[in-house]
Amino acid sequence: MNKAFAQSRAIFVTLFALCALVACSPQFNWRVVPNTDIGYMATFPDKPAQVTRTMDLIGLKVPLTLHAAQVEGLYFAVGTVPLQGELVAQGGVLRDALAQAVANNISAGQPDLKPIQWLGKTVHEMSIKGTLPNGETAFAQARFFEHQGILYQVMMMGPGEAANPDSVTSWFGGFSLLGQ
DSSP states (O other), X not given: OOHHHHHHHHHHXXXXXXXXXXXXXXXXXXXXXXXXXXXXXXXXXXXXXXEEEEEEETTEEEEEEEEEEEETTEEEXXXXXXXXXXXXXXHHHHHXXXXXXXXXXXXXXXXXXXXXXXXXXXXXXXXXXXXXXXXXXXXXXXXXXXXXXXXXXXXXXXXXXXXXXXXXXXXXXXXXXXXX
């Protein structure tokens, strides 16, 4: 099994496990959820679950904490990696590896990250289309950035050609860093 497949499989399994823990709602029930331990606040469409797993990314053991919810087949997640120890200078490489793992989950090939302005800083965004294992079309939209020694991944993913614009606005517009 190649590393890229193993990495994407690990993220998919983690997301699936998180979503299994979260009760599925027939409609969005947006709620503001602060994560004071890590330093952000996100507006989730349902009650999120949180889990930390160690992943092998770029040959390094990386602690990835995911805070995620699933509603109507859509996954909303905030992933964080503390950039400490051997990870201090690896933010850009880890960002690219996380983006590739997300793309691998929907068989989307190589993701194209574009710099945008968000939260008063330059972040890297990807918006991709791919295919789920059952052949259904899927999308993923994610933003990656570093802040105060933490690599952030804010993403939504699910079946279909693209996310509903209102959901995109609610999800990404409802994310903020605490203390800013």
